[in-house]
Amino acid sequence: MAEHDLEKLKIDRGPSAAAVPRRRRHWLRWAIAALIVLALIAVALKLTGPxxxxxxxxxxxxPSQSYTLLNATGYVVPQRKAAVASKGQGRVEWLGVLEGSVVKQGEVIARLESDDVAASLAQAQAQVKVAQANLQLQRAELKNAEVDLKRYRILVPQGAIPATQFDAALARFDKAQASINSDEAAILSARANAQAAQVAVDQTVIRAPFDGVVLEKHANVGDNITPFSSASDSKGAVVTIADMKTLEVEADVAESNIARIAVDQPCEIQLDALPDVRFAGRVSRMVPTVDRSKATVLVKVRFVDRDARVLPDMSAKVAFLSKPVPPDQKQxxxxxxxxxxxxxxxxxxxxxxxxxxxxxxxxxxxxxxxxxxxxxxxxxxxxxxxxxxxxxxxxxxxxxxxx
Structure with missing residues (x-):
């Protein structure tokens, strides 16, 4: 092979083969620069953004929070509350109160039908009059027997009358005197029966046992009232009333904290219904027993000042304080x-x-x-x-x- 032909067989290492790595290095520099720019933009956004x-x-x-020793929750409960009913049985014929009615002690709340017991009372009162009339009759008889006996006492010693006639007069006197005692006892019995009948009549009139407010009305006109009733068609109580002057907060306090509470300790009461008001309170008493299931002691806190907005069964929070809140720190x-x-x-x-x-x-x-x-x-x-x-x-x- 000629020398000229061998030169044609050489590998071409011209500029076209070296251009590839140079191009790769060029794009790598651009990528690194772009990342740096993006990082700078992120830092700038972080510094200038929200x-x-x-x-x-x-x-x-x-300010009372500074004096708070511990907190407890509970409910407002009236300490004087009664389900008012009658010891007698009957149908309601008149009802004079509604929920929220204010009643005074002795005020008539309702009346039951009383025709039957009124008739019994009239009969008992008549029996008293009969017994009194019998007593008057026997007193007249006793007076007559006494006169005869005195006369016979004078005549018998003189032999003017036989002894048997004197004995008969004496027996008549004794009998009249015994009848007097019997009639007096009959009057007492008749009066007792009349009093019992009067009580039965009085029981048909239901009165308020104390000053208070009607919380619930259990019966309406026409309902049957039966003491200790469990029948579906009868009622046991007519209304439930509470003495609002006896409202207190009953709160459960953990037995581990009870040593930090004392009777008459100052408290602050907050009601869920009146969140913007703080009521001054005092520890009234602590029930001397522990609830095993909850490991708590029931503490009763009274309100220092009465407020008409406070109602039974309101949820309450009680803060037990180390000292009373000064007047200038109550707001x-x-x-x-x-x-x-x-x-x-x-x-x-x-x-x-x-x-x-x-x-x-x-x-x-x-x-x-x-x-x-x-x-x-x-x-x-x-x-x-x-x-x-x-x-x-x-x-x-x-x-x-x-x-």
Missing amino acids: QAVETATVTSAY AVIAVQPSAVVTRGGRQVVYVIRQDTAHEVPVTAGARIGDLLAVQGVKPGDVVALSPGETLKDGARVTVAKK
Whole structure:
């Protein structure tokens, strides 16, 4: 083979074969640069975008929380309560009260049909009059027998009358005297029967046993009233009344905490129905037994001041205090979490969050109330940022961090 032909067999190592790795290195540089740019953009967005903050709500707090030893829950219960019924049996013919009616002691609440017992009373009263008439008759007989006996006592010694006639006069006198005693006993018996009949009549009139308020109405006109009734067509009680002056809160306290409670200890009562009101209370008494199933002791707390809005069976929370609340600390104050208050430019501020924007609000901090801090300058319901960092500024956009 000629030398010229061998040169044609050489491998071509020209520029077309080296261009491939250079192209790969060129795209690699562009990819690294793009990643750096994206990272810088992410950092910039993080610095300039909404900041995530934890928030809390401004609330109302009572200074008495600083004196609270322990808390318990319970219900308002009247200590004087009665299901009013009649010892007699009959049908209701008149009912004069409704739920919520205020009644006085001795006031007529209802009446039962009384025709039968009224007739028995009239008969018993007539028997009294008959016994009294018989007594008058026997007294007249005794008087006549006594006159005869005196006359015969004079005539017998003179022999004017036989002894047998004197004996008959004496027997007549003794009999008349015995009849007097019998008729007097009959009058007492008739009067007792009349009194029993009067009681039966009185039992058809149902009266309030004490001053109170009607809580429930169990019967209506036409219902049968039977004492201790279990029949489906009869009632046992007509109404249930309670003395509102005896309302107390009955709360269960764990037996491990009972040593921290004493009779007449000051308390503060909050009712679920009146959440914005605090009632002053005192420990009335502690029931001297433990509920085994719950390991609690029943503590009764009385209201210091009567309030017409307090009703039986209301849910209540009781705070047992170490000392009475001073008069100037009985009103609620505005409070926040202490971490929400920070110092900016030598003044205390909080950051109120409105429409995803932080607004710097100057406040004046007060005393600690339990886990909260009393402040002035915000209002209950405001949402504030907790532990705001130095980067949080007035007007900054924020998002609420999920807890």
